Amino acid sequence: MKIVVTGVSGRMGRMLVDTIDATEGATLAGAVERPGHDWIGQDLGQASGAAARGIVVSDDLAAVLREADVAIDFTAPAATVAHTRIAADMGRAIVIGTTGFTEDDIATLNGLGDRATIVRAGNMSLGVNLLTRLVRQVAAALDDAFDIEVVEAHHRHKVDAPSGTALMLGAAAAEGRGVDLAQVSDRGRDGITGARVPGHIGFHAIRGGGIIGTHDVLFAGEGETITLRHEATDRSLFARGAVKAALWCDGKPPGAYDMLNVLGLEK
Numbered sequence: 001m002k003i004v005v006t007g008v009s010g011r012m013g014r015m016l017v018d019t020i021d022a023t024e025g026a027t028l029a030g031a032v033e034r035p036g037h038d039w040i041g042q043d044l045g046q047a048s049g050a051a052a053r054g055i056v057v058s059d060d061l062a063a064v065l066r067e068a069d070v071a072i073d074f075t076a077p078a079a080t081v082a083h084t085r086i087a088a089d090m091g092r093a094i095v096i097g098t099t100g101f102t103e104d105d106i107a108t109l110n111g112l113g114d115r116a117t118i119v120r121a122g123n124m125s126l127g128v129n130l131l132t133r134l135v136r137q138v139a140a141a142l143d144d145a146f147d148i149e150v151v152e153a154h155h156r157h158k159v160d161a162p163s164g165t166a167l168m169l170g171a172a173a174a175e176g177r178g179v180d181l182a183q184v185s186d187r188g189r190d191g192i193t194g195a196r197v198p199g200h201i202g203f204h205a206i207r208g209g210g211i212i213g214t215h216d217v218l219f220a221g222e223g224e225t226i227t228l229r230h231e232a233t234d235r236s237l238f239a240r241g242a243v244k245a246a247l248w249c250d251g252k253p254p255g256a257y258d259m260l261n262v263l264g265l266e267k
């Protein structure tokens with residue numbers, strides 16, 4: 001599969017380039033950055049401090065995607081929506097790792113699944129996707145006597161909260177409980193909040209240093225607490241998942257898919 005990486009100078013963009021280079025069946029076919037970025041027009045290898053590799057960084061996704069099969073996008077919500085429209089217009093697949101979307105953005109992306117093969121997940125790792133299934137199961141087994149709290153920790157540069165992963169885990173807990181997450185979400189408490197509302201799902205975000213991504217789901221009862229944890233120790237984890245998803249897109253009909261589809265985990 002010929003792959004274009006958008007946001008190629010970013011933390012995930014650089015990791016994706018290395019992962020594509022190391023993956024059989026995957027070829028880097030193009031590199032995209034936002035208009036005005038210093039890397040535009042430069043050789044990708046040289047721009048990133050390595051040897052020249054014959055790929056010039058572009059700000060024109062449509063031009064680069066013409067020669068490729070799939071884009072992998074870890075950028076920012078507005079850029080991702082624009083990139084997905086381009087992929088859909090060109091009949092190309094796109095793998096989306098970006099987080100921080102509004103509900104409207106998500107509706108737009110899912111709608112574009114009519115015309116493009118789209119894989120989107122707030123976390124591309126096997127561990128987190130498996131954890132969503134465990135969280136759903138535990139939430140279904142325990143009633144409101146167990147309070148559910150999702151606590152996430154990330155590096156100081158992260159711009160969105162709660163993390164995409166925390167929202168996936170919260171959605172899985174809500175699904176297990178048979179409730180609508182939007183109706184029961186408590187986002188970060190502060191001040192005289194009153195006692196905890198039974199059945200609500202709390203979200204808390206820690207930001208600091210270089211933490212790659214740690215997620216805890218607490219089921220806190222009287223006298224006992226169950227904690228389910230995922231800790232990412234290497235960002236390449238997410239890049240490997242995204243490249244796996246890009247290869248999976250080969251020959252798949254248009255649709256809005258997620259990593260459960262790619263990994264063959266039960267929905």
Ligand SMILES: NC(=O)C1=CN([C@@H]2O[C@H](COP(=O)(O)OP(=O)(O)OC[C@H]3O[C@@H](n4cnc5c(N)ncnc54)[C@H](OP(=O)(O)O)[C@@H]3O)[C@@H](O)[C@H]2O)C=CC1
Nearest residue numbers: 007010011012033034074075079097098099122123124238
């Ligand atoms: N699903 C998953 O498994 C994971 C998801 N993520 C998510 O991926 C996203 C990116 O994370 P990260 O790599 O750490 O962030 P970075 O800020 O390091 O990288 C984002 C890159 O996208 C670029 N960009 C912004 N707008 C455009 C545009 N219009 N066209 C092309 N490139 C653009 C940025 O350029 P500039 O800096 O110049 O604006 C930057 O190079 C976040 O939403 C994060 O939450 C991260 C890790 C795992």
Ligand SMILES: O=C(O)C1=N[C@H](C(=O)O)C[C@H](O)C1
Nearest residue numbers: 099122123158163164165213
């Ligand atoms: O921004 C990050 O770094 C990460 N973002 C994703 C998220 O929002 O959950 C995935 C991972 O935790 C790293």
